[in-house]
Amino acid sequence: MDQIYANLTELSYELQQRTEAEVRFDQVSRTLYATDASNYQIMPIGVVIPRTTDDVIATVEICARHKVPVLPRGGGSSLAGQTVGEAIVIDMSKYLRQILSVDPEAREVRVQPGITFGQLNRHLKDRGLMVGPDPASGERAAIGGCIGNNATGAHSILYGMFADHVLSMQTILSDGSVVELNEGHSAGRAATLWEDVCRIVDANQDDIRAYWPRHWRRASGYNLNYMLPDAPGRHPGNPSGRPHQPNLAQLVCGSEGTLAVITEATLNLMPRPKMTALGIIQFDEILAALEATNPILELNPSAVELMDRLLVELTRQQPQYARMLTFVEGTPEAILAVEFYGESEAELTAKLDRLEQHLAKHKIGGRFSRAMSAQAQADVWGVRKVGLGLFMSIRGDYKPIPVIEDFAVPVETLPRYMTDILALAKSYDTRLAIYGHASAGCLHLRPLINVKTAEGVQIMKEIGEAGAEIVFQCGGVTSGEHSDGLQRSYFNEKLFGPKLYQAMRQIKTVFDPDNLLNPGKVVEAPDPIQNLRYGANYSTIPLETYFDWSDDGGLDRAIEMCNGAGVCRKLDVGTMCPSYMATQDEQDTTRARANVFRALLSGALPLNAMTDQAVYDVFELCIGCKACKSECPSSVDMARIKTEYKAQYYARTGYPLRSRLIGNVPRLAKLAAATPGGLKLANFLLGLPPTKALMRRIGLTEERQFPRFATETFSSWFQQRPQPLNRAKQVLLFNDTWTEYNYPEIGQAAVKVLEAAGYQVNLETQRECCGRPLLTCGMVEPVKPMAQRNVDLLLPYVEKGWPIIGLEPSCILSFRDEYPALMDAARRDAARRDAGCPDSAHPVTNAKCPEILGGESFSCCGLFDTQCRVKDGCAICFVVYFELRLSASRKDRNARSWRCTSGWSG
Known part of the structure; x- marks a missing residue:
């Protein structure tokens, strides 16, 4: 590698000259790609973001000549470290995301590797088709990554693995040659590959038939069994409906970019179900739920998913997801969600009736409920699919570690497997986070371990090795869908035995003789306790901060709440992250900002790089909308972290005009x-x-018109108007700067609504600006006295039981999110009470708008931007920009558009 780094300038120059790709060899860009959603961190040599397939071909060919490894990457959501390595990372996700062709009759689609699973299936929806295997991370997982992982998901009992649906693919081999892989015996390099692979498979066919793992839910190793039509280890139902034929594309599926770089793929499509329904079963014990799984499978469901008590508890702590728990009563130890497909509601009702009768007959489970509507089912799936992120939201250094999180066993051995795993966890005095695909025997089990200590790292390795032995005894595999990577490739020789493992080494040599394609994965892997993101030697640099981060355990711990899952890379659903949605560049994700700040604090980047333009650019496009705080399962408040960064930055550079x-x-x-x-x-x-x-x-675009001021302020209007007196119900209206000076009609409408609801409206004329504009600009110190004054002024109203109504969400949310971290402990509690936060003891300030306004006596409607902070769960952020309907005689109800002012309010 020393020779590689000596020639980096030459390599970078050649890549820039011969391709149209974005070529990034700077330290910050490399840092962004040093991690994924796994335990691991390895600094890449450089990053290439190709615009065309020709860019990929040229990149691989140039790197081959320079003997530099390459690593293809999609969304970087891999959980086992597949997409980190000392290589040139080729990020397919920004530009190579086209759907090239769809053939509904043949049920086939041809795509580039960068498109996400979710985008592809939405495109296919109107045709009544879909890609079957459905990873939970599908909204940010690229199709290339799904193929590389041999991914699947909740519906694997119907659709099997991705390898069951890959028909062909265009690939680039390690020397830069382009090869189409499929069932055929084409000429040239593809024919040579076919002959060499068949030779290896033929030489080992007896061992494949005798010793290949029997459980079909397998994403470990290379798919040698797919090259033998009668070999074990495939889904028993032939989910694609196509004849089993040897296919090099299916061999490459699951190879994690170690055999070839995929630039196009043809996938089999499945009919989309017309209707679905869920039966929800609660259990008092985990083992009871697992014992029930096999009898439930007798009814041919489309999915059976497991959620444990810890997941329910964590969901209740996150307002964005807590509202989805409509299907849970109490706090059960386990929940099974059983899904059925059907042609009509009547058919689905009959299937759920049969399920309920089946449960009663076999005395299975406790409370049974049904989710028939689309929203009710979305709530169940929403909680289930966000499971990993919610588990990672646990505060402190003990985190759910993915050392045994993808082991899979035959369903009939699940109770035995779980009994032994629970005993293993107990022997190390650790708790397990448990969720996953009970229908396929693939449970995601994560022991809580502190891997920042040498003892914790050793425990992680010991639990992994002991857990693998339990899996082997139960006839299972070490990866059921998340693939091998740096976490589990270590187990492959034991899983497959020395002869089959040697055959896999030979396959690797045939495709990649110089070991340049994502080395260290699947075969010849390092010890799984090497290259850890956090390990015994991990430490952070003490930094004097502008906010008090003690509630998070320090600024470093707040940043480390980002686990790299990449939920902020969603494109067509939700709000997080708007800057990434606009640019589709990893640099503009919430994850990137956390990674860079963590690198600064841990020494991976020098602290004096805080003021580098490349670091500043990572934070610059964060608009402070706080979508991350509500939509990120770990509730990473990047808006506040960005404000801390800006304060640190400007403390070193001075504030610009x-x-x-x-x-x-x-x-x-x-x-x-x-x-x-x-x-x-x-x-x-x-x-x-x-x-x-x-x-x-000073850097403001001409396209941006500075907001005009109103000729009369809101408070002036309020003081001059006739006011109702001596009303029993009192409310304090917190008029923000935007309302006061720019759009007083918002405040005027609010007053009319509140008075119509029977309230006496009051203003606090001595209050300060909330400080949001200053915070947005990183000017934290001037806000501290303003915050203290506002809290002191408003607290008496809270103590009298008055609701405090805010018109601008970002303004009022300052009380909840920023003020507590800007003042002493006594005022901190007062700020939370002023803001009516969930932990406030004051019932009135927590009231929803209909409760404050009398609910049944009026109706209203309004529009707000999707980036608006009103989505961030603040009950009293009452945006009044609508008309009130007081009686039947007033028929019109006009909704006006309200534009979020985020950083401009005060």
Whole structure:
């Protein structure tokens, strides 16, 4: 490797000259690709983001000449370290995401590797088709990664593995040659590969038939058994419906980029089910749920999923997901979600009736419920699929570690397997996080271990080895869907035996004689306790912070809550992360910001790189919407982390004029309003060419029109109007800067609504700006006295039981998210009470809007941006930009668009 690094400049130059790809060899870009969703961290040599297939071909060929390894990567959501390594990472996900062709009659689709599973299936929906195997990470998992992993998901009992549906693929071999792999005996390099592979398989066919793992739910090793039509270890139901024929594409499926780089793939498609329904069964014991699985399978469900008590407890702690727990009563030790397909609601009802009768007959389970509607089913699947992220939301250094998380056994041995695994966990005095695919015997079990200690690292290895022995005794495999990577390749020689493992080595040599394709995976793997992201030698640099991060255990722990799962790479669903949705660049993900800040604190990047432009650029496009706080299962508050970063950055560089201007908009507005004719004059000045020239000079685009000021402030209107007196119900309206100076009609509408609901509306005229504009610009210190003053002013109203109503979500959320970390302990609790947070003891401030406003006496509607902070679970962020309907005589109900002002409020 020393020679490689000596020639990096030459390699980078050649890649830039011969390709149209984005070529990134800087330290920050490499850091972004040093981790995935696994335990591991390895700094890559460089990153290439190809725009075309020709870019991929040229990259592989150039790297082959320089003897530099390459590593193809999709969404980087792999859980076993498949997509980290000392290589040139080729990121397929930004540009190579096209659907090349769809043939509904043949039930086939041809795609590039960068498109996500979720995007592809949404495209196919109108045709009544879909890709069958459905990984839970499908919204961010690239199809290339699904093929590389031999992925599957909850419906594997119907659809098998990805290898069962890969028909052909265009690949690039380690020397840069392009080869189409399929069932045929084509000429050239493909024919040579076919002959060499068949020779190896023929020489080992007796051992394949005799010793190949019998459990079909396997993502370990190379698929030698797929080259023999009658070999064991395949799904018994032939899920694709096509004849079993030797196919090099299916051999490469599951190889994790170690045999070839995939640039196109043809996949088999399945009919989309017309209707589905779920039966939900609660259990008092995990083992009882596993013992029930085999009898339930007699009814031919489409899926049987397991969730444990810990998952339910963690879900209840996350407001975004807690509302989905409509299907759970109490706190059961285990839940089985049993799904059926059907042609009609009547058919599904009959199937659930039969399930309920079957359970009663066999005395299985406790409470039984049904999820028939689309929303009810979405709630169940939402909780199940977010399981990993919720488990990783556990605070502290003890985390659910994926050392045995993908082991799979035949369903009939599940109770025995779990009994032994529970005993193993007890022997190490650790708790297990348990969820997964009971229908296929693939449970994701994660022991809570602190791998930041030498003892924890050793425990991880010992549990892995002991767990593997239990799996082998139960006739199982060490990977059921998440593949081998750095975590489990270590087990492959034991799983397959020395002869078959040697055959896999030979396969690797045939495809990749110089070991340049993602080396160290599947075969010839390092010890699984090497290259850990956190290990006994991991430490962080003490940093004097602007926020108090003690609730998180420190700034480093807050950042480490990002586990790399990549939920922030969603594109067509949800809100997180809007900057990535716009650019589709890894650099603009929430994950990237956490990775870079963690690298600064851990020394992977020098701390003085804090002010490097490349580091600043990673944070720059974060718009502070807090979608991550609500949609990230680990509740990573990147908006606050970004504010901390900016404060650290500007403490070293000084604040630019643009930040000073934007941060002090409330102060400038207040000054203008205090001057006779000041607001009109401000509007006049804002329209002048010199003002626009100044805006350009300080970095504000001409396309952005500075908000105009209203000619009359909201508080002036409020004081001059006739007010109802002596009403029993009192409410305090927190009028933000936006409402006060720019759009007073928002406040006016709020007053009308509240008074119509019977409230006496009050203003606190001495309150300060919430400080949000300053925080957005990283100017934290000036906000501290403002926050303290606001908390002191508002606390008496809270103690009197008055609701505090905010019109601007980002403004009020400052009380909940930022204020507690800016003041002493006494005021911290007061700030939370002011904000009406979930842990507040005050019932009124936690009331939902209908409860405050009288619910049945009115109806209202409104529109808000998907990036709006009102989605962040704050009950009292009451955005009033709608019309009230007080009686039947008033027929019209006008909804007006309200634009989130995020960083501009105050």
